[in-house]
Amino acid sequence: MTATLRPSGAALLLVLWAITVISFAVLWMANVVNLELETTVSDSAGLRARQIAVSGVALGLHPQVKRDDTELLNRDFGSGERMQVRIRGEGARFNINRLLKDQDRITMLNLFTLWGLTADEGNALIDKLTDWVDEDEFRTGFGGAERAEYEAAGITDAPANRLFRSVPEMGRVLDMEKLASLKPDWAESFTIFGDGLIDVNEAEADVLQAVTGATPEMVQGILQQRRGSDGLEPSDDDLRFDDVGQVAGWLAGSTLPPEQIMGRLTTESSVKRIDSRGLVGERSRQISVVAESGEGGEAATYLLWEEK
Ligand SMILES: [Ca+2]
Ligand SMILES: [Ca+2]
Structure with a gap:
């Protein structure tokens, strides 16, 4: 018998701890969202899958758990119950509001042409994204779109003339359809959180x-x-x-x-994204959380809590 724990033993203890003593903040958030979900999640396997996903969020937010602790973050509990957690820095994505505020056309054009738009199409899209957030009613460049252009397209409540409040909102900008046809998962490369680095x-x-x-x-x-x-x-x-x-x-x-x-x-994102999936047999629930890590042991601030 040895007196010290092997690393895997210590890791297992940590996972058990995290799953038993889930941070109050995570449980509180989970319950707030649960109220809205109650009607949609009525089967017990789905509920259990969600429970596992919530535990995975708690684990992913634990300051001692790192993104390459893959054994800890991907667990098979037996009887078809599994947990898959991925921790990512939000700096993997472009902060669209920051790009537009800085008018960083070079970066946006690089990205859009990489995804298959021509330079003209890319510039026109940048003009339209700019008009969506700028407060004025004047079209930007040759490709911009303000109220008149949206009305002509049968859309009466656009542009917003303020910063984007979510990434899906970008999908409402004219021309985004074209980009989406070339790059269906375009939203994975954008965020509205973080410092923009x-x-x-x-x-x-x-x-x-x-x-x-x-x-x-x-x-x-x-x-x-x-x-x-x-x-x-x-x-x-x-x-x-x-x-x-x-x-x-x-x-x-x-x-x-x-x-x-x-x-x-x-080299370090201050904002983290945790994608946590709970699986029970055929049922699967995914929770994505974006949180700003607290300083000196303070609780994390939740910026986004999304369930699928
Ligand atoms: Ca505008
Ligand atoms: Ca404008």
Whole structure:
């Protein structure tokens, strides 16, 4: 018999702890949402799946649990009950409000053309996104759309003339349909939360390419380094950059000035997204939570709680 716990034993204790003593804030949020869901979730397997998903949220928000604790975050409880949790930094996504406020047309155009729009179509879409949030009624550029253009399309309550309040709201902008046909999961690359810096430890290839102006080959170098020798992410051998300067070598050939690129990057997102799925047999419930981690042991602030 040994007196010390093996790491896996300690990890198991932590998971049991998290599942037994779920943070009050998570339970409170879960209950608030539950009131609205009561009519839709009436089967016991679905309820149990949701319970597991709620536990996964608590686990994912625990400050000691890291995104590459994959064994801890993906568990099989037997009898067809499973939990799958993914922790991501929100800096994997572009903050659309920040891009528009900064009028960062280069980054937006990089992204839209990468997804298959022509430069003209991309510019017209940027004009329309700009008009959606700007307070005036004057069309931006050649492609903008204010009230008259929406009315002509039979839409009477647009544009909003204020910042986006959600990512799905972007889908209401004229021309977004075209983008969505080329890139159905476009919403996965956007957020309305966080400081707008792109997290080099979290972002996918297209986001990194758009923000740095680097070639696909340069960005692949960064991703390979990040994934470690098993080529997978997240996993145990992932490398995390702790200084944006560490990626500078790969970006040397970019068309953008290095200081400008580095100023758009971070190695740590202050805002985290937890995708937690509970599975019971055929039933599955997913909860996505976006939270700003509290400082010095303070509770996390919830920015978004979404259930599917
Ligand atoms: Ca406007
Ligand atoms: Ca305008």
